[in-house]
Amino acid sequence: MTSGDEGRQEGVFMNNHNVTAEFPNLPPRLAGLADLAENLWWSWHPAARMLFKMINRQAWKASIHNPDKMLKEIPREVLQAAADNPDYMRSYDLVMYRYHKYMIKKGCSLLPESCIPAQLTIAYFSAEYGLHRSLPFYAGGLGFLAGDFLKECSDLNVPMIAVGFMYPGGYVNQRISEAGWQESVSLELDRNQAAIAKVLDGQGKQLIVKVPIIEPPIYVAVWRVDVGRVPLYLLDTDIDNNDPWNRGISSRLYTGDLEQRLRQEIVLGIGGMEVLEALHVKHSVVHLNEGHAAFALLERLRDRFVLGFTREDAFETVRKTTVFTTHTPVPAGHDVFPFPLMEKYFRDFWPLLQMDRDSFFKLGLHPDEPNRGFNMTAFALRLSGYRNGVSRKHGEVANKMWQGLWSEADEADHGIDYVTNGVHVPTWIEPKFELLFNKYLGTDWLEDHDNPYLWKMVDEIPDDELWKTHLWLKIKLFNVIRERARQRWTNDRSHPSMALACGTLLDPSVLTIGFARRFATYKRADLIFHDEERLRKLLGDQSQPLQIVFAGKAHPADDPGKLILQKIFNAARNPDFFGRIAFVEDYGEQVAQYLVHGVDVWLNTPVFPLEACGTSGMKASLNGVPHCSIPDGWWLEAFNGVNGWSFDGGDTGGSRDQIDAESLYRVLEEKIVPLYYRVDENGVPSAWVQTMKNAIKSTAAQFSARRMVREYVDKFYSKAALFTSEVL
Ligand SMILES: *Cc1c(COP(=O)(O)O)cnc(C)c1O
Numbered sequence: 244m245t246s247g248d249e250g251r252q253e254g255v256f257m258n259n260h261n262v263t264a265e266f267p268n269l270p271p272r273l274a275g276l277a278d279l280a281e282n283l284w285w286s287w288h289p290a291a292r293m294l295f296k297m298i299n300r301q302a303w304k305a306s307i308h309n310p311d312k313m314l315k316e317i318p319r320e321v322l323q324a325a326a327d328n329p330d331y332m333r334s335y336d337l338v339m340y341r342y343h344k345y346m347i348k349k350g351c352s353l354l355p356e357s358c359i360p361a362q363l364t365i366a367y368f369s370a371e372y373g374l375h376r377s378l379p380f381y382a383g384g385l386g387f388l389a390g391d392f393l394k395e396c397s398d399l400n401v402p403m404i405a406v407g408f409m410y411p412g413g414y415v416n417q418r419i420s421e422a423g424w425q426e427s428v429s430l431e432l433d434r435n436q437a438a439i440a441k442v443l444d445g446q447g448k449q450l451i452v453k454v455p456i457i458e459p460p461i462y463v464a465v466w467r468v469d470v471g472r473v474p475l476y477l478l479d480t481d482i483d484n485n486d487p488w489n490r491g492i493s494s495r496l497y498t499g500d501l502e503q504r505l506r507q508e509i510v511l512g513i514g515g516m517e518v519l520e521a522l523h524v525k526h527s528v529v530h531l532n533e534g535h536a537a538f539a540l541l542e543r544l545r546d547r548f549v550l551g552f553t554r555e556d557a558f559e560t561v562r563k564t565t566v567f568t569t570h571t572p573v574p575a576g577h578d579v580f581p582f583p584l585m586e587k588y589f590r591d592f593w594p595l596l597q598m599d600r601d602s603f604f605k606l607g608l609h610p611d612e613p614n615r616g617f618n619m620t621a622f623a624l625r626l627s628g629y630r631n632g633v634s635r636k637h638g639e640v641a642n643k644m645w646q647g648l649w650s651e652a653d654e655a656d657h658g659i660d661y662v663t664n665g666v667h668v669p670t671w672i673e674p675k676f677e678l679l680f681n682k683y684l685g686t687d688w689l690e691d692h693d694n695p696y697l698w699k700m701v702d703e704i705p706d707d708e709l710w711k712t713h714l715w716l717k718i719k720l721f722n723v724i725r726e727r728a729r730q731r732w733t734n735d736r737s738h739p740s741m742a743l744a745c746g747t748l749l750d751p752s753v754l755t756i757g758f759a760r761r762f763a764t765y766k767r768a769d770l771i772f773h774d775e776e777r778l779r780k781l782l783g784d785q786s787q788p789l790q791i792v793f794a795g796k797a798h799p800a801d802d803p804g805k806l807i808l809q810k811i812f813n814a815a816r817n818p819d820f821f822g823r824i825a826f827v828e829d830y831g832e833q834v835a836q837y838l839v840h841g842v843d844v845w846l847n848t849p850v851f852p853l854e855a856c857g858t859s860g861m862k863a864s865l866n867g868v869p870h871c872s873i874p875d876g877w878w879l880e881a882f883n884g885v886n887g888w889s890f891d892g893g894d895t896g897g898s899r900d901q902i903d904a905e906s907l908y909r910v911l912e913e914k915i916v917p918l919y920y921r922v923d924e925n926g927v928p929s930a931w932v933q934t935m936k937n938a939i940k941s942t943a944a945q946f947s948a949r950r951m952v953r954e955y956v957d958k959f960y961s962k963a964a965l966f967t968s969e970v971l
């Protein structure tokens with residue numbers, strides 16, 4: 244077993260798989276496919292994806308783009324046929340060459356002063372990771388942010404290891420009932436048919452770690468996912484050593500049961516630190532992606548007390564080497580655990596920090612609600628020297644929200660900084676667009692994609708070429724939607740109106756709005772239904788109609804969210820809306836990929852200022868799908884008057900929903916619809932295409948994960964790592 248930085252130093256980051264045992268059908272000449280299948284690097288390199296697809300399109304599709312599963316299930320003859328095909332082998336050798344070149348790349352792609360030596364690795368903790376459709380360890384934006392973060396750290400060679408949960412029950416797969424109600428279907432993850440490897444101990448058995456101090460004991464088994472050069476360690480409590488209650492700790496993301504939720508966070512934070520210890524992974528800085536893993540800080544403190552630090556030094560060194568990112572102003576996003584529950588699990592812990600009950604609980608006290616319990620965000624903010632929100636506006640909002648905390652701190656240590664989120668460009672760029680950019684921006688554009696000067700060349704792309712590429716993707720999206728509707732109809736013998744609601748009537752010549760994200764109520768998926776008559780006019784216009792594609796999941800415990808979903812689904816089935824509304828089931832990474840590339844406009848309607856950042860609009864804009872949104876989150880930084888649309892009603896009186904809906908209708912009626920349908924003699928809407936170009940130009944560099952990771956390194960990591968290196 245190699246630890247994160249040994250592997251990096253040796254340049255050997257390959258899995259030590261037993262290829263013949265795990266992939267018995269793989270001919271020796273294709274052995275490299277096993278390595279490739281076990282490292283998610285393949286997922287953000289289209290040529291590598293093609294390598295799997297070329298073996299057999301049907302099998303690739305049936306595996307839901309999971310190469311591990313496909314290579315284990317496909318017959319030997321099919322693989323042998325690929326090995327005997329010179330064209331295939333040419334592609335194979337090229338991809339394998341690129342993969343190895345990537346994996347052994349040394350050095351750092353940042354400015355010299357920002358480079359962090361490998362022995363000062365950053366340990367990143369997150370409760371969810373959105374990496375690929377085959378690994379269901381995410382609920383929404385927070386997970387994709389974490390997944391994109393790891394991929395970009397790998398690309399930039401920022402030394403990082405990550406810790407998270409293996410959720411064998413995944414999140415939920417969504418099915419809409421004939422009553423329009425969201426139901427959950429659980430699909431157990433097959434750990435043996437995914438890009439997840441057991442981490443082994445000295446005896447060759449799976450590494451199992453006991454969560455320290457906490458009684459009765461909880462054990463976790465450790466798995467590993469390779470995200471390019473970044474290893475992600477996943478904790479799994481579903482093992483024989485645990486009783487059933489403990490086994491269930493990691494079964495599902497964000498369980499509603501408060502005590503089980505607390506136990507999850509104990510496992511992630513305290514267990515996660517113990518796993519790093521057991522792996523002998525040296526790290527200098529801990530980055531907490533949201534408060535779920537903040538108990539890691541208790542374990543960091545305890546380590547220092549064990550080493551004989553004074554209380555002051557223990558707190559000081561933990562603070563100076565901890566980065567904490569808060570992700571939402573919505574209260575439900577901040578866990579608060581009642582004191583008696585905390586006492587049950589931590590009464591053996593606080594003496595080890597030379598604290599009593601009161602001083603321990605004060606670490607998690609929210610000044611505005613001191614009696615509610617232990618607030619994980621307040622706790623993380625107090626113990627982190629580097630704190631940030633995820634957009635400029637969110638930084639302001641978070642500062643206000645937590646200002647009560649700063650009165651107790653030193654003058655010099657006030658406040659919450661911000662780093663605006665970004666998306667991993669190689670993951671979210673559509674391959675057709677990648678080719679288009681290769682042609683007009685130069686073949687090394689992807690290497691240099693956070694350079695804003697590069698994107699000026701987007702104006703060189705001929706309008707009709709950009710437009711044709713977009714239409715091709717729109718048709719592809721509609722084909723995918725229709726195929727899913729067909730499956731649903733034939734498999735379930737559901738009522739035909741279900742198939743219509745799922746999008747069979749979508750028309751590629753009609754202006755198409757996309758809205759897809761979690762159905763949290765503050766996101767107001769149904770805002771556009773506020774005045775149904777006015778909406779119907781837009782949808783049903785004879786010459787310039789509009790259609791809307793919705794997708795998204797409500798949290799399984801969120802009935803108000805499910806009611807919004809039901810309202811939209813029923814509208815999709817109701818002929819009064821002309822078949823111009825569609826709801827696509829089971830929103831996840833795969834559906835997101837098609838939607839953000841294939842609709843004409845990406846809509847966001849949150850209640851200001853609750854959208855801390857938002858990232859799906861960045862994915863759309865990057866692919867020439869302009870954003871239309873309430874000015875909130877990232878859009879406040881990105882909107883420049885010509886790259887999409889921003890709407891809010893200002894102070895015109897009336898309820899907020901009414902005002903916002905009113906201004907949404909106005910921007911649709913007066914700006915978006917006329918612009919879209921204004922076409923030249925060749926059928927190209929040139930002014931619209933210019934908006935598409937402006938969307939790409941203004942977002943591709945600035946809202947990339949590359950820009951984001953560089954900022955984290957410059958603002959936080961390099962300083963925190965420097966502190967460690969001085970102390971060492
Ligand atoms: C990007 C993404 C999100 C985040 O969307 P927001 O715009 O932040 O609401 C959620 N789910 C999926 C599947 C995504 O790809």
